Amino acid sequence: MHEVIICEKPKSAEKIAQALSSNVKKMKYGRKVNYWEINEKDKRITIISAVGHLYSLTPKNQKEKVYFDLKWVPSYETQKNLNYVKDYVYAIKKLGKGADKYIHACDYDIEGTLIGFNALKYACGENSIDITSRMKFSTLTKKDLIDAYNNQIELDINQVNGGIARHIVDFYFGVNISKALTTAVRKAKYRYLQLSAGRVQTPTLAILVGREKEIQKFVPEPYWLIKALLENKYEKNKEEDIIADHVEGKIFDPERAEKIFESCQGADSTVDKVKLSETIRKPPIPFNLGGLQSEAHTVFGFSPKKTQTIAQNLYTEGYTSYPRTSSQKLPESLEFKKIFKQLSANEVFKKHIDSLPQKTKPNEGKKIDAAHPAIHPTGIIPKKLDSDSAKIYELIVYRFISVFAENSKLETLRVDLSVDKEKFFFKRKRVSYMGWLSHYPFRKIEEDFFPAFKKGDNIKVNEILSEEKETKPPARYNEASLIKELEKRELGTKATRADIIAKLYDRKYISGKKIEVNQLGMNIISNLQEYCKNLTSEELTRDLEKKLEGIMADKITKDKVIEDAKKEVLTILDDIDKNNLKIGEGLYNAYQESRIVGKCTCGGNLVVRFSPKTKSSFVGCSNYPDCNVIYSLPKGAEVLKSKCEKCGLPNISFGRGKSRKRACLDSKCGVDHSKINEVEVVGQCPDCGNNLLKRHGRYGEFVGCSGFPKCKFTSSLEDLEDKLNKKED
DNA sequence: GCAAGGTC
Numbered sequence: 001m002h003e004v005i006i007c008e009k010p011k012s013a014e015k016i017a018q019a020l021s022s023n024v025k026k027m028k029y030g031r032k033v034n035y036w037e038i039n040e041k042d043k044r045i046t047i048i049s050a051v052g053h054l055y056s057l058t059p060k061n062q063k064e065k066v067y068f069d070l071k072w073v074p075s076y077e078t079q080k081n082l083n084y085v086k087d088y089v090y091a092i093k094k095l096g097k098g099a100d101k102y103i104h105a106c107d108y109d110i111e112g113t114l115i116g117f118n119a120l121k122y123a124c125g126e127n128s129i130d131i132t133s134r135m136k137f138s139t140l141t142k143k144d145l146i147d148a149y150n151n152q153i154e155l156d157i158n159q160v161n162g163g164i165a166r167h168i169v170d171f172y173f174g175v176n177i178s179k180a181l182t183t184a185v186r187k188a189k190y191r192y193l194q195l196s197a198g199r200v201q202t203p204t205l206a207i208l209v210g211r212e213k214e215i216q217k218f219v220p221e222p223y224w225l226i227k228a229l230l231e232n233k234y235e236k237n238k239e240e241d242i243i244a245d246h247v248e249g250k251i252f253d254p255e256r257a258e259k260i261f262e263s264c265q266g267a268d269s270t271v272d273k274v275k276l277s278e279t280i281r282k283p284p285i286p287f288n289l290g291g292l293q294s295e296a297h298t299v300f301g302f303s304p305k306k307t308q309t310i311a312q313n314l315y316t317e318g319y320t321s322y323p324r325t326s327s328q329k330l331p332e333s334l335e336f337k338k339i340f341k342q343l344s345a346n347e348v349f350k351k352h353i354d355s356l357p358q359k360t361k362p363n364e365g366k367k368i369d370a371a372h373p374a375i376h377p378t379g380i381i382p383k384k385l386d387s388d389s390a391k392i393y394e395l396i397v398y399r400f401i402s403v404f405a406e407n408s409k410l411e412t413l414r415v416d417l418s419v420d421k422e423k424f425f426f427k428r429k430r431v432s433y434m435g436w437l438s439h440y441p442f443r444k445i446e447e448d449f450f451p452a453f454k455k456g457d458n459i460k461v462n463e464i465l466s467e468e469k470e471t472k473p474p475a476r477y478n479e480a481s482l483i484k485e486l487e488k489r490e491l492g493t494k495a496t497r498a499d500i501i502a503k504l505y506d507r508k509y510i511s512g513k514k515i516e517v518n519q520l521g522m523n524i525i526s527n528l529q530e531y532c533k534n535l536t537s538e539e540l541t542r543d544l545e546k547k548l549e550g551i552m553a554d555k556i557t558k559d560k561v562i563e564d565a566k567k568e569v570l571t572i573l574d575d576i577d578k579n580n581l582k583i584g585e586g587l588y589n590a591y592q593e594s595r596i597v598g599k600c601t602c603g604g605n606l607v608v609r610f611s612p613k614t615k616s617s618f619v620g621c622s623n624y625p626d627c628n629v630i631y632s633l634p635k636g637a638e639v640l641k642s643k644c645e646k647c648g649l650p651n652i653s654f655g656r657g658k659s660r661k662r663a664c665l666d667s668k669c670g671v672d673h674s675k676i677n678e679v680e681v682v683g684q685c686p687d688c689g690n691n692l693l694k695r696h697g698r699y700g701e702f703v704g705c706s707g708f709p710k711c712k713f714t715s716s717l718e719d720l721e722d723k724l725n726k727k728e729d
Numbered sequence: 730g731c732a733a734g735g736t737c
Contacts, residue, residue, distance in 0.1 A: 009737085054736095114735090171733085178730085313737095495736080
């Protein structure tokens with residue numbers, strides 16, 4: 001009897017193999033594909049894995065105008081970068097042929113069920129489905145896996161159909177409407193523009209457009225802040241005044257502001273109340289993918305996609321756990337002690353680990369994941385990592401350590417004062433107990449000076465300030481905050497969100513780190529809002545979710561769902577087709593506008609163009625051939641929003657990684673531009689002598705030592721001078 | 730090529 005177990009990914013195949021028998025042989029098919037064999041008296045079990053989806057949808061006939069007739073083909077046939085999939089398909093075909101029984105052991109969710117189903121149907125043969133049963137497990141722990149093996153259930157064909165419907169509906173909407181937009185431009189302008197729309201990317205773009213419009217229509221409102229500059233009575237050598245704010249905060253009525261300002265003139269202040277309080281700050285929670293992406297963005301400025309790629313590599317190398325998890329939990333079965341012991345081979349990690357409290361229970365978050373725990377180090381210490389990978393690795397290790405550490409404590413001083421009849425206050429904060437903060441060097445440590453004001457004190461007021469300010473428009477999203485927004489709205493999945501955002505950049509719909517929507521992006525949304533409003537809101541996702549649930553509950557057939565989607569898409573395509581010229585012209589003009597990077601001296605626009613001859617981009621004048629101003633662009637160059645200080649032309653950035661440079665578009669301009677990634681050195685570390693660097697932490701800028709993690713010196717920018725002087729004394 | 734979803 002030969003039994004074949006099909007798993008979703010190599011890692012879970014390994015876990016399942018190890019769980020089922022201690023006498024399991026690891027084998028290799030070809031050079032890359034691992035599989036496992038268990039030989040029992042009357043049974044041979046082969047455990048093999050897919051690598052996610054092995055098959056993708058493609059039109060049966062590429063030449064059709066619209067694609068509704070689809071088929072499944074091996075994914076490496078439609079996407080060249082998926083070549084590694086080939087080995088796995090071949091392995092399953094060879095090793096899974098003619099078995100007596102098949103066990104579907106992919107993740108128990110809609111996609112996982114389809115991954116296993118397609119692998120069986122197309123690689124092992126259609127008949128294999130009839131002799132297939134299903135393992136259902138929610139973690140990859142030994143106990144769960146053995147239970148699942150001993151209590152196999154029937155393959156849920158409704159769940160399979162849900163998966164198929166999801167793929168087809170997304171293809172119908174995404175590919176056909178994308179094609180229709182591209183076609184509209186071709187028909188109107190005889191130009192090829194790669195445009196796209198989809199169930200997730202379009203609502204994502206719409207969120208950004210919404211924010212863009214809020215910013216555009218925002219009317220700043222003036223307000224006033226009244227401040228009292230108090231003499232620093234208890235520490236005269238500190239020359240700076242203490243700034244106290246009026247309790248009313250933002251004052252929008254200019255008369256009221258004027259009145260306060262006038263009545264405070266010439267008066268001194270009396271301390272009404274001094275309140276010292278202590279708050280506890282719990283340790284941070286373990287990383288899930290979104291959490292890691294967000295933290296790496298704030299601490300290192302990494303894009304979510306970059307972080308994801310690095311985390312995937314660290315996982316493949318065996319240094320950290322599976323990254324595509326939504327879990328913020330660290331179950332005890334991970335054997336923390338073992339991980340700590342292994343990490344302790346590193347001297348620096350050891351110091352942190354040794355000073356952890358004896359009881360070791362992690363502080364956890366609320367989010368869970370069916371298949372994987374939160375991201376954590378495995379204990380295997382990397383031999384050599386490039387600097388960016390090392391950063392992510394250390395972030396993961398220190399986060400892991402700090403979730404086991406003690407609470408930190410923050411002391412807050414609040415002083416309330418009266419100036420004449422007006423009430424003012426100021427606050428100071430300092431960390432009074434480091435706790436987990438000493439194991440997590442990516443946060444700013446508050447260390448304000450606490451002036452020893454006492455109730456009843458008379459304090460000299462050096463000056464009363466009335467500062468006029470303006471309310472600010474809502475902030476733009478960055479990649480990390482956008483991912484959070486998508487998580488909140490349940491758009492996309494943890495594995496795809498970073499890619500979706502990257503795609504919007506790629507299409508030139510959006511630009512900048514603080515994300516701005518370009519004309520093209522605005523135009524895409526306004527067109528789609530007119531011709532298929534559904535696609536621009538998250539309604540389509542909500543609707544699809546409901547339908548898939550219906551399929552899985554056997555209340556509606558997949559064919560009905562697919563048929564409905566087809567009808568809807570056909571209506572939309574018809575609408576777009578009728579308005580082809582208008583839509584195409586609008587999109588193309590918006591695209592042109594997006595490419596304008598500056599003004600030419602002749603009055604024309606400077607535009608990024610592409611030369612098919614040299615296969616490279618350059619910047620030329622829109623008045624060509626009357627004006628033949630031209631600037632060449634280095635390979636991979638990006639035209640920036642910032643302008644050259646000397647000549648006013650836009651700056652460009654070019655080069656890769658650390659050597660990426662900023663320069664004027666005009667290479668002959670000759671202004672000295674510093675490297676973009678150059679960090680600002682603000683002094684020498686008093687502890688170890690290395691450079692002190694300006695860094696960006698969660699709570700703003702601070703100073704850290706380049707010798708980190710060996711050297712732990714940190715300081716706020718304000719206190720740096722003080723700290724350096726103290727050491728000299 | 731176009732989507733979104735798995736995965737290395």
